[in-house]
Amino acid sequence: MAKQSLVVVGNGMAPGRALEKLFEAAPDAYKVTVFNAEPRVNYDRIMLSPVLAGEKSYEDIVIHGDGWYIKHGVTLYKGHKIVAIDRDAKTVTSEHGETVAYDKLIVATGSSPIIIPVAGHDLPGVLTYRDLDDVHAMMVAAKPGARAVVIGGGLLGLEAAAGLQMQGMDVTVLHLMPTLMERQLDGAAGYLLQRSLESRGIRVHCKANTQEIVGEKRVTGVRLDDGTLYPADIVVMAVGIRPSAGLAKDAGLAVSRGIVVAPDMRTSDPDIFALGECAEASGQVFGLVAPLYEMAGVLAQNLLGGTAEFHPSATATKLKVTGIDLYSAGDFTEAKDREEIVLRDPTRGVYKRLVLKGNRILGAVLYGDVADGAWFFDMIKREVDVSEMRETLIYGQGYQGGSALDPLAAVAALPDEAEICGCNGVCKGKITGTINELGLKSLDEVRAHTKASASCGSCTGLVEQVIKLTIGDAYNPAAVQPMCGCTELGHDDVRRLIKAKALKSIPAVMQELGWKSSCGCAKCRPALNYYLVCDWPGEYEDDSQSRYINERVHANIQKNGTYSVVPRMFGGLTSAKELRAIADVVDRFAIPTVKVTGGQRIDLLGIRKEDLPAVWADLNAAGMISGAAYAKGLRTVKTCVGSEWCRFGTQDSTGLGVKIEKFMWGSWTPAKLKMAVSGCPRNCAEATCKDIGVICVDSGYEIHFAGAAGLDIKGTEVLGHAATEEETIEIVAALTQLYREQGRYLERVYKWAKRVGIDSVKAAIMDDTERRRALFERFVASQSYVQTDPWAERVAGKDAHEFAPISAFGAAQFAERRPS
Amino acid sequence: MSAQANDAGLVDWIVVGRTDEVPSRGARVVRAPSGDIAIFRTTEGAIFALRDRCPHKGGPLSQGIVHGEAVTCPLHNWVICLKTGEALGADKGCTPKIPVRIEDGKVLLPAAVLAAAAA
Numbered sequence: 001m002a003k004q005s006l007v008v009v010g011n012g013m014a015p016g017r018a019l020e021k022l023f024e025a026a027p028d029a030y031k032v033t034v035f036n037a038e039p040r041v042n043y044d045r046i047m048l049s050p051v052l053a054g055e056k057s058y059e060d061i062v063i064h065g066d067g068w069y070i071k072h073g074v075t076l077y078k079g080h081k082i083v084a085i086d087r088d089a090k091t092v093t094s095e096h097g098e099t100v101a102y103d104k105l106i107v108a109t110g111s112s113p114i115i116i117p118v119a120g121h122d123l124p125g126v127l128t129y130r131d132l133d134d135v136h137a138m139m140v141a142a143k144p145g146a147r148a149v150v151i152g153g154g155l156l157g158l159e160a161a162a163g164l165q166m167q168g169m170d171v172t173v174l175h176l177m178p179t180l181m182e183r184q185l186d187g188a189a190g191y192l193l194q195r196s197l198e199s200r201g202i203r204v205h206c207k208a209n210t211q212e213i214v215g216e217k218r219v220t221g222v223r224l225d226d227g228t229l230y231p232a233d234i235v236v237m238a239v240g241i242r243p244s245a246g247l248a249k250d251a252g253l254a255v256s257r258g259i260v261v262a263p264d265m266r267t268s269d270p271d272i273f274a275l276g277e278c279a280e281a282s283g284q285v286f287g288l289v290a291p292l293y294e295m296a297g298v299l300a301q302n303l304l305g306g307t308a309e310f311h312p313s314a315t316a317t318k319l320k321v322t323g324i325d326l327y328s329a330g331d332f333t334e335a336k337d338r339e340e341i342v343l344r345d346p347t348r349g350v351y352k353r354l355v356l357k358g359n360r361i362l363g364a365v366l367y368g369d370v371a372d373g374a375w376f377f378d379m380i381k382r383e384v385d386v387s388e389m390r391e392t393l394i395y396g397q398g399y400q401g402g403s404a405l406d407p408l409a410a411v412a413a414l415p416d417e418a419e420i421c422g423c424n425g426v427c428k429g430k431i432t433g434t435i436n437e438l439g440l441k442s443l444d445e446v447r448a449h450t451k452a453s454a455s456c457g458s459c460t461g462l463v464e465q466v467i468k469l470t471i472g473d474a475y476n477p478a479a480v481q482p483m484c485g486c487t488e489l490g491h492d493d494v495r496r497l498i499k500a501k502a503l504k505s506i507p508a509v510m511q512e513l514g515w516k517s518s519c520g521c522a523k524c525r526p527a528l529n530y531y532l533v534c535d536w537p538g539e540y541e542d543d544s545q546s547r548y549i550n551e552r553v554h555a556n557i558q559k560n561g562t563y564s565v566v567p568r569m570f571g572g573l574t575s576a577k578e579l580r581a582i583a584d585v586v587d588r589f590a591i592p593t594v595k596v597t598g599g600q601r602i603d604l605l606g607i608r609k610e611d612l613p614a615v616w617a618d619l620n621a622a623g624m625i626s627g628a629a630y631a632k633g634l635r636t637v638k639t640c641v642g643s644e645w646c647r648f649g650t651q652d653s654t655g656l657g658v659k660i661e662k663f664m665w666g667s668w669t670p671a672k673l674k675m676a677v678s679g680c681p682r683n684c685a686e687a688t689c690k691d692i693g694v695i696c697v698d699s700g701y702e703i704h705f706a707g708a709a710g711l712d713i714k715g716t717e718v719l720g721h722a723a724t725e726e727e728t729i730e731i732v733a734a735l736t737q738l739y740r741e742q743g744r745y746l747e748r749v750y751k752w753a754k755r756v757g758i759d760s761v762k763a764a765i766m767d768d769t770e771r772r773r774a775l776f777e778r779f780v781a782s783q784s785y786v787q788t789d790p791w792a793e794r795v796a797g798k799d800a801h802e803f804a805p806i807s808a809f810g811a812a813q814f815a816e817r818r819p820s
Numbered sequence: 821m822s823a824q825a826n827d828a829g830l831v832d833w834i835v836v837g838r839t840d841e842v843p844s845r846g847a848r849v850v851r852a853p854s855g856d857i858a859i860f861r862t863t864e865g866a867i868f869a870l871r872d873r874c875p876h877k878g879g880p881l882s883q884g885i886v887h888g889e890a891v892t893c894p895l896h897n898w899v900i901c902l903k904t905g906e907a908l909g910a911d912k913g914c915t916p917k918i919p920v921r922i923e924d925g926k927v928l929l930p931a932a933v934l935a936a937a938a939a
């Protein structure tokens with residue numbers, strides 16, 4: 001029988017989980033097609049706040065990478081919004097006109113942020129906070145000192161405010177109600193929260209009724225009804241969400257607040273399910289993932305003919321703002337038949353509130369000290385009768401039944417069914433069981449196998465305690481991340497031991513440091529090769545078989561197995577002679593593509609591997625050498641025209657860039673190293689987003705470092721000032737050497753600097769001139785071994801085996817062996 | 821003369837090169853009418869042959885890093901087992917494995933495999 005077709009509209013966290021469950025149970029039951037209005041794979045929406053705060057990157061929060069879809073045969077339409085469901089024909093159609101037929105359909109369209117329809121709400125610069133595009137828009141706007149106004153003082157608004165502030169913005173939160181997060185906190189706790197936000201420099205204005213968003217071409221401010229005007233470069237509206245049920249409604253499905261589903265997750269059409277924030281179950285809609293994941297499990301079973309049912313239970317949540325502890329669980333709205341127990345400790349900034357009905361806890365809010373959150377939540381879910389401990393309940397688990405105040409003891413006392421990870425619905429028993437069964441030893445392993453703490457991460461501490469309880473001293477939370485599966489040692493230990501034990505070859509490292517594999521893997525070998533190249537210049541013999549193909553053959557592999565060739569153009573300068581030689585080589589080898597790169601030079605793409613040495617020979621003849629466009633090493637030094645030509649130039653930026661590149665080419669570094677020199681602060685060479693950048697000023701040279709403009713975007717930090725070109729070059733080289741010696745393989749300058757601290761780098765290079773000189777000299781020493789053009793070496797015959805097949809057979813004479 | 825009959829006389833084996841022409845923990849390519857074949861050599865000196873096409877998106881496996889009895893594809897880092905041609909770890913896929921014989925330090929492949937598409 002042909003596979004049934006399952007179509008999913010929306011690719012959020014809920015359907016992602018449903019498909020996981022489906023493929024676990026029955027990998028081949030359905031041919032799955034997913035349409036996502038967002039142009040990307042499934043990612044962890046919960047973690048947008050850490051991305052906004054710069055604590056995580058998009059890559060860190062991807063749940064299913066492209067490979068996952070390929071592996072499961074899922075067709076994913078990215079950036080395709082479904083505009084119509086035809087229930088008679090059983091098809092869906094996207095805005096780009098793609099129509100796909102379904103046997104079963106899942107509508108998982110999530111929610112949309114509510115926009116308050118005040119004047120100016122549609123001005124550019126008015127953002128919502130829902131997806132990665134919103135985060136990117138905020139990050140682009142977040143120039144240090146720029147002003148952000150966040151409308152809405154609930155969970156989302158406060159996370160946005162904290163993130164924007166971490167990005168260096170001046171942030172104001174406007175909240176309609178008298179206190180923040182009034183749904184979770186009473187006035188006093190709201191005040192504690194407000195105070196702690198204000199102490200970090202976030203302005204909070206409660207009872208703020210927005211009257212108008214002001215601006216001509218884009219937003220410039222927000223005016224309140226009392227006339228107060230807050231200037232703003234961006235405005236983030238975080239006032240609530242509304243289930244996205246329009247598509248379902250248009251298709252004639254029953255819709256109330258959300259798309260109405262029965263406990264089996266079916267809508268009013270038995271072949272159509274609704275799932276996630278767009279669904280309304282038992283008269284409720286949901287805004288947290290834990291219940292959505294439960295729905296997902298139910299739905300997956302029912303797709304396979306099961307009869308599972310979803311019944312909402314209590315949920316818990318945390319405010320994900322680093323440094324503020326706020327936990328709330330269950331239902332904490334006030335009502336006649338409910339009682340409250342409140343504990344305040346103003347000196348410690350602690351506030352706890354329990355809402356009870358009869359002898360059961362309905363809800364808990366903890367601020368400042370959230371250690372007992374899981375314990376309360378567990379009692380809420382299990383509807384435990386608390387009459388026995390009512391007097392001491394609010395003091396937490398430590399005070400009950402004489403058990404110690406030790407947090408471990410508290411976790412030990414939790415029953416196996418106690419939920420540890422709310423996002424993924426993982427209970428304590430599941431974690432301990434999996435640890436014992438598979439012999440897990442680290443948090444990462446537990447995350448991989450149980451999914452506990454794999455989403456928002458707020459239960460990480462608890463999970464660690466469970467691991468500790470289960471395996472005792474075998475758990476070492478400070479354990480460093482091993483380099484790869486071949487060793488327990490981390491990068492820093494390996495580097496230290498290479499020096500300490502004077503290990504000078506890859507086999508020596510593997511032997512002495514107890515590698516677990518015979519000859520390493522594709523992760524550790526290139527790293528070790530770099531560490532040895534860096535630590536033993538002139539002594540260590542480069543191991544080409546431990547280099548990634550591009551560095552092995554000094555060209556960049558392309559998707560079809562051909563290569564690209566990028567000759568150096570020092571400082572972006574070229575000449576008629578060089579250009580003529582390039583033109584000739586292009587003609588002679590029929591090179592299909594010639595492109596100007598983002599690095600101020602020319603890329604020749606689509607060259608057959610066998611032709612590389614001949615292409616290089618011609619380029620060498622015109623004086624050109626490898627541009628190392630493939631190297632974890634010095635790439636480019638971009639320059640602007642500077643004082644030679646430009647009416648604003650203060651120094652010869654082109655000349656300095658050329659000098660730096662001539663001095664530094666050939667050096668190997670932990671990851672690629674890109675530089676730029678601009679002739680004045682107009683910064684036409686974009687020096688302030690490079691690994692190292694120089695901005696020429698009247699009085700000399702301002703040296704910058706630790707910028708990024710690839711996967712991450714980050715302006716540089718100022719390292720210091722130099723008066724002369726010589727001093728600049730010394731500083732730049734010393735900085736590079738420090739990075740060479742401390743950086744972990746594949747760690748770009750900005751990540752290294754963040755890890756070791758900007759100040760420690762400044763201290764080493766700018767404050768300690770002796771150390772700077774020593775670093776500079778080590779760099780110079782190492783350069784003396786590497787400034788031989790790798791292309792010329794290969795033209796002369798080095799590694800010839802790389803560029804010729806071992807043998808070649810024609811169709812007619814394949815029995816004939818051609819000597820190689 | 822390089823075509824040789826095997827023991828049973830059923831398969832013609834053809835010499836494609838010497839084992840020492842293949843770098844240790846490296847690979848070489850045999851160009852053939854049926855398409856490129858990658859010959860790998862491990863640290864221990866074992867020789868394996870696979871179609872030079874990654875099961876993922878056809879990457880040239882001969883250009884990858886060889887470690888243990890596996891090669892990491894240069895395009896997207898799938899790890900392919902040299903013994904079976906199967907993708908290791910979480911990835912799924914298989915590259916046709918090619919029978920190989922070593923005689924007197926010479927590497928031999930079946931003539932039929934060189935001439936036609938792999939079985």
Ligand code: SRM
Nearest residue numbers: 556564596597598599600601629635674709710711712748
């Ligand atoms: C050719 C070029 C694009 C172009 O046509 O302009 C290019 C092409 C590639 N870039 Fe790039 N990048 C090029 C400029 C840039 C720039 C702009 C710049 O250098 O000013 C950036 C942003 C700055 C930066 O480096 O962060 C850039 C950020 C990246 C990144 C992200 C790095 C990061 O850590 O954020 C990668 C991925 C990586 O390195 O892992 C990457 C990776 C690549 C790779 C190597 C992808 C790959 O693994 O195959 C591409 C191979 C090129 C080839 O085969 O020739 N490329 N790439 C540019 C070559 C510059 C040069 O002359 O050497």
Ligand SMILES: Cc1cc2nc3c(=O)[nH]c(=O)nc-3n(C[C@H](O)[C@H](O)[C@H](O)COP(=O)(O)OP(=O)(O)OC[C@H]3O[C@@H](n4cnc5c(N)ncnc54)[C@H](O)[C@@H]3O)c2cc1C
Nearest residue numbers: 010012013014037038045081082109110276277287288289
């Ligand atoms: C910043 C932020 C922080 C959060 N923090 C927490 C937290 O700490 N704890 C917690 O439990 N929850 C948190 N949440 C809520 C949680 O992320 C959501 O409950 C959950 O992601 C909803 O999942 P979903 O699959 O229902 O919808 P979504 O993840 O919203 O996915 C819906 C997807 O469907 C797409 N779509 C919509 N219409 C169409 C269409 N017509 N065609 C095709 N595609 C369409 C959308 O583009 C979207 O990608 C947070 C949310 C945000 C925004």
Ligand code: SF4
Nearest residue numbers: 640646649679680684
């Ligand atoms: S950075 Fe300054 S000197 Fe360089 S081109 Fe721009 S304005 Fe001119």
Ligand code: FES
Nearest residue numbers: 874877879893896
């Ligand atoms: S082609 Fe080999 S990993 Fe993608």
